[in-house]
Amino acid sequence: MHKAxxxxxxxxxxxxxxxRFHLARIIDEGYNVVAxxxxxxxxxxxxxxxxxxxxxxxxxxKNIPCLQPANLKNIDFLNDLKAYHADLQIVIAFRMxxxxxxxxxxxxxxxxxASLLPHYRGAAPINWAIINGETSTGVSTFKLKHEIDTGNxxxxxxxxxxxxxxxxxxxxxxxxxxxxxxxxxxxQVITGELKEIPQPExxxxxxxxxxxxxxxxxxxxxxxxxxxxxxxxxxxxxxAHCTFDHKKMKVYNASFHPMNHAHDRGSFITDGKSYxxxxxxxxxxxxxxxxIEGKRQMYIKDFLNGYDISPLNIQEL
Numbered sequence: 001m002h003k004a005x006x007x008x009x010x011x012x013x014x015x016x017x018x019x020r021f022h023l024a025r026i027i028d029e030g031y032n033v034v035a036x037x038x039x040x041x042x043x044x045x046x047x048x049x050x051x052x053x054x055x056x057x058x059x060x061x062k063n064i065p066c067l068q069p070a071n072l073k074n075i076d077f078l079n080d081l082k083a084y085h086a087d088l089q090i091v092i093a094f095r096m097x098x099x100x101x102x103x104x105x106x107x108x109x110x111x112x113x114a115s116l117l118p119h120y121r122g123a124a125p126i127n128w129a130i131i132n133g134e135t136s137t138g139v140s141t142f143k144l145k146h147e148i149d150t151g152n153x154x155x156x157x158x159x160x161x162x163x164x165x166x167x168x169x170x171x172x173x174x175x176x177x178x179x180x181x182x183x184x185x186x187x188q189v190i191t192g193e194l195k196e197i198p199q200p201e202x203x204x205x206x207x208x209x210x211x212x213x214x215x216x217x218x219x220x221x222x223x224x225x226x227x228x229x230x231x232x233x234x235x236x237x238x239x240a241h242c243t244f245d246h247k248k249m250k251v252y253n254a255s256f257h258p259m260n261h262a263h264d265r266g267s268f269i270t271d272g273k274s275y276x277x278x279x280x281x282x283x284x285x286x287x288x289x290x291x292i293e294g295k296r297q298m299y300i301k302d303f304l305n306g307y308d309i310s311p312l313n314i315q316e317l
Contacts, residue, residue, distance in 0.1 A: 005030045007032065009087045010026070010032060011034060011035050011037065011088075011090075011105070012035075013038070013089060013097070014036070014091065014092040015039050015053040018092065018114075019092040020054035022178055024058060034064075035067060036065070037066075037067045038053045038094075040070055056068065067080055067081060072097060072098055078101070082104060086105040087106055088109070091110075091144070097144065107189065109143070109144045110142060111151070112178050113125065114137075116137060116140060118199045118205045119206045120137070120206055120208040121148065121208060122208035125137070126174065127167050127234060130232050131233035133225070134161055136158055136161055139178045140154075140155070141185045154185050154188070156181070157177050166233070166236065167236070211234070216239070218240050218251070220281075221280070225256055227254065228255065235251075244292060249287075249290055252288075252289040252297065253288040254287050256284070256286075258283040259282070266279065268312075270315075273305075276304060
């Protein structure tokens, strides 16, 4: 293509902080973002004050025109978008786009996905990589097409998952890795070196379905490491959960201690002072940080210090 950064007209589409972080890097690198598209401001909090998305807030700070359509097929929105004469659109953490939108620019639209596609297509790739016990993941830029997360690959970059990582820390790592992938993709657009590679298809591909109460509930007949990985993969949001004393308990951190035993799976164990655990198929899962219904988030020692467990007849180890 051989256009200068300032000549390449880009429209950016996104909502949360993850998207805003990438938008800021694109601007800092000197690229010409002529407009952004983000969700409409929504009322929130007790005062129901209108809150903008992080992408919208950033656009307003930088005086970048911002479109906030409720309906992406609305004719007025489509006309407004077309008027920016974008060469290219970049979409990160937004929503599913109709073809009328993604096919509009001459160079098409590319997306950043937080996995090494074709693995972990879907709504929650960061979470599922940890839940499944992966030790590495990454990001992919790819061209949009009709089927979700299946377009031709452009740039991929890898990232190590450490044992101490959870969904929050991995999210932050991938934000930084993702900005490098975005900038490399844009550089290749400008130089004309960008190559599209069809995604390989395999029965071994792993998916990243939407999270919901059923697949975020702790199951005590699972292996201990799998339970801890579920906790890691859902922390700090939306959090793995279970029932304790007839109340919903959300778990921020947990650890596993392997042990042969003949105890009932799912039965709790405690000393009433410093630890609370549960018997699972191959040992004990200890809760390190939790939030029980009606209480604040707290470490387990603080929880036991202020919660009367004596009526529960919990086994002591």
